[in-house]
Amino acid sequence: MTLTPAPYFEDMARAPRGGRCHWLTTEDGKLIRIGHWPTEAEARGTILIFPGRTEYVEKYGMLAADLTARGYAVLAVDWRGQGLADRLLPDARVGHVDIFEDYQRDVRALRAALPELDLPQPLFLLGHSMGGCIGLRALYNHLPVVGAVFTGPMWGIRIAGPVRPAAWAMGWTSRKLGFSHLYAPSTGAASYVATAPFEDNVLTRDREMFAYMRQQVLDHPELQLGGPSLHWLHEALRECRALAALPAPDLPCITFLGSNERIVSVPEIRSRMAAWPQGRLEVIEDGEHEVLMEDAETRRHIFETTCHYFEDTLLGKPQAASA
Helix, strand or coil, X not given: CCCEECCCCHHHHCCCCCCEEEEEECCCXXXXXXXXXXXXXXXXXXXXXXXXXXXXXXXXXXXXXXXXXXXXXXXXXXXXXXXXXCCCCCCCCCECCCCCCHHHHHHHHHHHHHHHHCCCCCEEEEEECHHHHHHHHHHHCCCCCCCEEEEXXXXXXXXXXXXXXXXXXXXXXXXXXXXXXXXXXXXXXXXXXXXXXXXXXXXXXXXXXXXXXXXXXXXXXXXXXXCEEHHHHHHHHHHHHHHHCCCCCCXXXXXXXECCCCCECHHHHHHHHHCCCCEEEEXXXXXXXXXXXXXXXXXXXXXXXXXXXXXXXXXCCCCCCCC
């Protein structure tokens, strides 16, 4: 695969030096973007970041700075339908996917690019929110990593019990009647982080990190994404249900969950981790959905726990083969 240079908003990322972005073309002709940062210390491996819905490469610039200083190269991706990747509907603000399996096409394009990037081995996965859902499926598809970390993974969507049947019915009906491209109820074109007040927001309790995320999408509105389509919601519910029926992958895993999580389903996370033989769940007290965007002390704790976990995973473990 030939890598083509892609735009990279280095000024707003607060990322380590040497970062680059590239376009990749998926097997079904969609253009996605990857970004990577080389390690600034003795190489310990590469962390593949699978971002959540609405996210993009530059949002993980500060995280990349912490991880590269600890010896890890970092790679992140703009999934189809968000960031600078191809948007899938005429209304570019709608979060949409045709089928959830299409995200695995993006994963396959990323894997095909790994040899040319020549990233240090072994590989690790860090999946946040929707990226945790995509990442879990990728593990079943033999993503060549030796360990995984998830933060607020979307293994279920928080929907009130009485409303859940209606969400399923609306998703199915919208496809049959031709309005599945419309926004899911209570959502619209507005970017949450660009418009929501800091007070009682569902992402982070840290004002500085909230301002960091907001300023990025205000400086580059082309990165903004609104609510999901009815079709995306239906596809996401189907994928979460399908994954819940599968046994845990045979891989070490640690999951971080904010105690004040209000976006994804907490019971689904607890159930999955309780049944993961090589898994461990760590609850971040008072944490919201974006535990990687909490205060400096919380971030430091997660980074150190993650890196120690990755290093422990290496001991006595065979390294994964290159993709």
